[in-house]
Amino acid sequence: MSRVLAVDDEPAILRLLGVVLARDGHQLVTAGTARDALAALGAGPGAIEAVLLDLGLPDRDGLELLTMIRAQTTVPVIVLSARSEVTEKVAALDLGAADYVTKPFDGDELLARLRVALRGSGTTAPRGGVLVHGPIRLDAARHEVFIADRPVSLTPREFAVLEVLVAAGGRILTHAALLETVWGKAHRDDVEYLRVVIRALRLKLEDDPGQPRLIRNEPGIGYRLC
Amino acid sequence: MTRTFGSSLLALGAVGVVTAVSVGLLPVLGLASAALLFLLPVLLGAARGGLWPGLVATLAGASAYNFFLLEPRYSFRVHQLDSLVSVAVLGVVAAVTSRLATRLMAREAEANARAAASEEAARLSALLAAGPADEALGAGLAFVAARYAPVYLLDGALPAGSDAGFSSLDLSAAAWALHNGDRTGHGTETMAAADWSFIPLALRSRSDQAVLALARPSDGHPRSPAELDQLQQLALLLGACRDRASLEQVRRDRERLEQSEQLRRTFLASLAHDFRTPLTVITGQLAQLAQRDPAAADALVAAGQLERTMADLLGLARIEDGSLVVASESLDVIDSVGAACDAVALPAGITLQRAVPTDLPFVRGDPVMLHHALANLVDNAMRHAHTTVRVSAAGTAERVEIVVEDDGSGIPAADRAEVFDRFRRLAGSDRTAGSGLGLAIVKGFTEAMGGDVSIGESPLGGARFALGLPGVPEPVG
Numbered sequence: 001m002s003r004v005l006a007v008d009d010e011p012a013i014l015r016l017l018g019v020v021l022a023r024d025g026h027q028l029v030t031a032g033t034a035r036d037a038l039a040a041l042g043a044g045p046g047a048i049e050a051v052l053l054d055l056g057l058p059d060r061d062g063l064e065l066l067t068m069i070r071a072q073t074t075v076p077v078i079v080l081s082a083r084s085e086v087t088e089k090v091a092a093l094d095l096g097a098a099d100y101v102t103k104p105f106d107g108d109e110l111l112a113r114l115r116v117a118l119r120g121s122g123t124t125a126p127r128g129g130v131l132v133h134g135p136i137r138l139d140a141a142r143h144e145v146f147i148a149d150r151p152v153s154l155t156p157r158e159f160a161v162l163e164v165l166v167a168a169g170g171r172i173l174t175h176a177a178l179l180e181t182v183w184g185k186a187h188r189d190d191v192e193y194l195r196v197v198i199r200a201l202r203l204k205l206e207d208d209p210g211q212p213r214l215i216r217n218e219p220g221i222g223y224r225l226c
Numbered sequence: 227m228t229r230t231f232g233s234s235l236l237a238l239g240a241v242g243v244v245t246a247v248s249v250g251l252l253p254v255l256g257l258a259s260a261a262l263l264f265l266l267p268v269l270l271g272a273a274r275g276g277l278w279p280g281l282v283a284t285l286a287g288a289s290a291y292n293f294f295l296l297e298p299r300y301s302f303r304v305h306q307l308d309s310l311v312s313v314a315v316l317g318v319v320a321a322v323t324s325r326l327a328t329r330l331m332a333r334e335a336e337a338n339a340r341a342a343a344s345e346e347a348a349r350l351s352a353l354l355a356a357g358p359a360d361e362a363l364g365a366g367l368a369f370v371a372a373r374y375a376p377v378y379l380l381d382g383a384l385p386a387g388s389d390a391g392f393s394s395l396d397l398s399a400a401a402w403a404l405h406n407g408d409r410t411g412h413g414t415e416t417m418a419a420a421d422w423s424f425i426p427l428a429l430r431s432r433s434d435q436a437v438l439a440l441a442r443p444s445d446g447h448p449r450s451p452a453e454l455d456q457l458q459q460l461a462l463l464l465g466a467c468r469d470r471a472s473l474e475q476v477r478r479d480r481e482r483l484e485q486s487e488q489l490r491r492t493f494l495a496s497l498a499h500d501f502r503t504p505l506t507v508i509t510g511q512l513a514q515l516a517q518r519d520p521a522a523a524d525a526l527v528a529a530g531q532l533e534r535t536m537a538d539l540l541g542l543a544r545i546e547d548g549s550l551v552v553a554s555e556s557l558d559v560i561d562s563v564g565a566a567c568d569a570v571a572l573p574a575g576i577t578l579q580r581a582v583p584t585d586l587p588f589v590r591g592d593p594v595m596l597h598h599a600l601a602n603l604v605d606n607a608m609r610h611a612h613t614t615v616r617v618s619a620a621g622t623a624e625r626v627e628i629v630v631e632d633d634g635s636g637i638p639a640a641d642r643a644e645v646f647d648r649f650r651r652l653a654g655s656d657r658t659a660g661s662g663l664g665l666a667i668v669k670g671f672t673e674a675m676g677g678d679v680s681i682g683e684s685p686l687g688g689a690r691f692a693l694g695l696p697g698v699p700e701p702v703g
Binding site: 010012013016019020056082083084085086102103104105106107191192195198199202203209210211212216217218219220 | 495498499502503504505506507508509510511513514529533553555556557558560561562564565568580581582583584588592593594596597698
């Protein structure tokens with residue numbers, strides 16, 4: 001359904017991605033180097049709809065290439081890397097990656113993440129409009145939230161955090177990014193603020209707040225809506 | 227001695243010349259001016275030879291003045307009182323002048339010696355400041371050896387006696403100097419009979435004292451206190467240079483260590499990378515095949531096991547080489563338990579129960595390590611359970627305990643202490659596909675976070691693992 005650019009210097013990984021992506025009908029464009037990747041992206045607007053990026057490229061650091069892609073286009077980038085350090089993942093997400101998948105990956109999970117990334121790109125709701133994610137309906141203008149059509153009363157902080165999560169449409173948001181957006185730059189590291197609000201949100205939104213299904217955490221990285 | 231004698235002779239000669247001149251010119255000069263002329267030999271003698279030639283010139287001059295010039299001439303008798311006074315004044319003036327001249331000379335000599343000593347210290351300083359400290363120290367020792375006597379640096383430890391020809395007295399003196407930071411041996415007050423002088427490189431007792439050993443001067447004269455003082459100054463300069471050399475050594479050692487640490491970290495990271503890339507291809511392609519061929523599903527499970535073992539090995543390597551960097555942040559156990567349960571595949575026929583209260587205090591720990599530890603506990607429980615695995619948590623703001631238990635056959639009390647050992651797999655656990663590393667990681671990571679892990683019996687019938695972590699006091703904000 002979409003043209004996806006995979007950037008990896010391992011031909012076997014590129015072949016595997018071809019097989020996996022074909023299950024969802026995506027068409028794979030491959031690049032073995034950063035230079036080829038930039039060339040493929042520069043081919044024309046709309047040609048590539050998502051990028052799967054390996055960080056260990058022969059000619060350039062993957063994070064550097066990510067920055068260059070971000071400067072050039074808004075196409076969603078999913079980092080697909082054998083590096084599993086949390087700091088690396090957070091760095092990639094903070095540099096504008098839509099998601100991060102560690103090798104070895106599960107094909108179904110990769111496709112699910114890709115669907116989320118593709119949905120998120122170019123479909124940002126108008127400011128003040130109504131945002132919908134699964135059972136959550138959030139009316140920013142009226143400051144109202146409904147869960148499965150049942151109204152929920154939220155504090156301003158809870159509302160702000162939920163609004164950012166819903167607007168991300170299932171993409172993961174790093175702890176620092178959430179804190180910076182809702183509390184401001186000075187509170188980037190105050191993870192505890194976020195934990196308190198997330199727990200309160202779960203109590204109001206989840207069927208079983210002790211086993212949350214809607215708001216999920218990735219250890220050390222951040223939160224996403226499922 | 228020779229200088230005093232020579233100067234005295236010269237002064238006597240000068241007295242003779244002045245006597246001849248003043249006798250010849252007495253009618254023109256008058257007695258008073260002639261008396262003044264006799265001060266010249268005194269000045270000459272005192273200036274060249276110091277006090278004694280000055281006094282010789284004074285006595286000779288006063289006698290000659292009296293004998294040749296005062297009435298009655300050619301006799302030492304004195305008729306008039308004023309003549310006696312002039313002889314006395316001449317004597318006193320001459321004596322005072324010669325004393326002053328002598329003192330001046332002594333000062334000049336002292337100043338010259340000081341200048342020479344300072345110049346020597348400055349040259350040594352310059353030598354020691356140039357280039358790497360250990361090379362400069364060698365050059366400094368050579369400098370001292372060239373100017374004084376053969377020299378050794380005794381750095382912290384005594385040499386074998388025969389090496390430098392030290393006698394047993396020398397060795398005792400050296401040991402005293404090393405231990406107490408005093409000057410000892412030849413020329414000093416401590417064990418002066420030794421052949422060598424031992425001069426400490428620092429003026430206080432310190433554990434890493436070093437001592438300069440200097441042979442007795444080759445010309446046989448005893449080493450003077452002034453020379454020892456000067457050598458002490460030079461030794462202090464050498465000491466400062468030696469300190470610099472050892473600091474440089476410490477810095478070099480640390481840099482080498484950091485480099486090897488860096489190398490090991492890079493190696494571990496690239497090892498993980500080199501494993502994961504082929505594993506990605508293997509598991510990915512097997513997952514495709516497994517949709518049609520059940521045999522491929524077995525291979526897929528095995529490949530997954532391989533990946534987990536690799537992750538455990540890398541985790542263990544980090545615990546063991548002490549390169550773990552532990553984050554400490556506020557964590558919600560609901561998040562940690564949720565992510566850990568999601569990370570482990572639920573085998574067919576096993577039910578996973580979760581019971582984390584929603585008013586549980588947050589805990590303090592490293593999110594990634596806690597995730598890894600909990601996932602290993604859940605994975606372990608899944609592999610041993612018959613039908614049920616339960617994950618629960620309870621606690622206070624001081625301590626929160628996360629419990630993972632199963633209804634398997636449990637662990638006999640006698641074996642419990644060894645469960646956390648590496649590669650430990652208990653008898654009868656063949657069907658479980660663990661690496662034998664999982665629980666060692668649980669213990670290593672938990673303890674690195676300041677927590678503890680214990681094992682007991684579950685009411686479900688199997689094993690009960692309890693992971694305790696410090697709680698976080700009630701948050702504000």
